[in-house]
Amino acid sequence: MLKAKVYVTIKQSVLDPQGVAVQGALHSMGFHEVGSVRIGKYMELQLDTEDRFEAEARVKAMCEKLLANTVVEDYRFELEG
Amino acid sequence: MLKAKVYVTIKQSVLDPQGVAVQGALHSMGFHEVGSVRIGKYMELQLDTEDRFEAEARVKAMCEKLLANTVVEDYRFELEG
Numbered sequence: 001m002l003k004a005k006v007y008v009t010i011k012q013s014v015l016d017p018q019g020v021a022v023q024g025a026l027h028s029m030g031f032h033e034v035g036s037v038r039i040g041k042y043m044e045l046q047l048d049t050e051d052r053f054e055a056e057a058r059v060k061a062m063c064e065k066l067l068a069n070t071v072v073e074d075y076r077f078e079l080e081g
Numbered sequence: 082m083l084k085a086k087v088y089v090t091i092k093q094s095v096l097d098p099q100g101v102a103v104q105g106a107l108h109s110m111g112f113h114e115v116g117s118v119r120i121g122k123y124m125e126l127q128l129d130t131e132d133r134f135e136a137e138a139r140v141k142a143m144c145e146k147l148l149a150n151t152v153v154e155d156y157r158f159e160l161e162g
Binding site: 001007008009019022025026029031033034035036037038039040041042043044045046047048049055058061062065066067 | 082088089090100103106107110112114115116117118119120121122123124125126127128129130136139142143146147148
C-alpha cells in the first residue's frame with residue numbers, strides 16, 4: 001500500500017476569487033496581517049500497489065486526466081509508505 | 082513576510098462523498114489500484130509579520146474561526162519564510 005498526497009493549486013497568473021473572499025472575511029474578522037490568500041485542493045489516495053516507480057506514473061496520469069485542470073491549475077504529489 | 086500553508090482534511094470518522102465520487106471516477110477510468118480517496122483543502126496565506134510566535138497563534142485562531150469546521154474537519158499548518 002502506498003499513499004499519494006496530491007496538492008492542486010491555482011496558477012499564479014489566474015485569479016482566485018475564493019481566495020479573495022477568504023482574505024476579505026479574515027480582514028473583517030480583524031486579521032489585518034493577511035495578504036494574498038490562495039486556495040487549492042489537497043487529496044490523499046490509498047494505492048493498492050508496492051511499485052513506487054509505476055505508481056509515480058499512474059498518479060501523474062490521474063492528475064493530468066482528472067484531479068487537476070492543467071489549463072488553470074498546477075499540481076504536485078508525494079508518495080509515502 | 083511569513084507564508085502559512087494550511088491543510089484542512091475531513092476527519093477519518095466522517096464520510097467524504099466527494100472522495101467517494103473521485104474514487105468511482107478513477108476506477109471507471111481504469112485506475113483500479115485506487116483505494117480510499119479523501120479530499121481536503123490546501124491554503125496558502127501571506128502574512129505581513131515577522132513574528133513567528135505570534136503568527137502561530139493567529140493562524141490557529143483563523144483556522145478555528147473560519148478556515149476549518151472543527152466539528153467535521155481537522156487542520157494543520159506550517160509557517161515558512
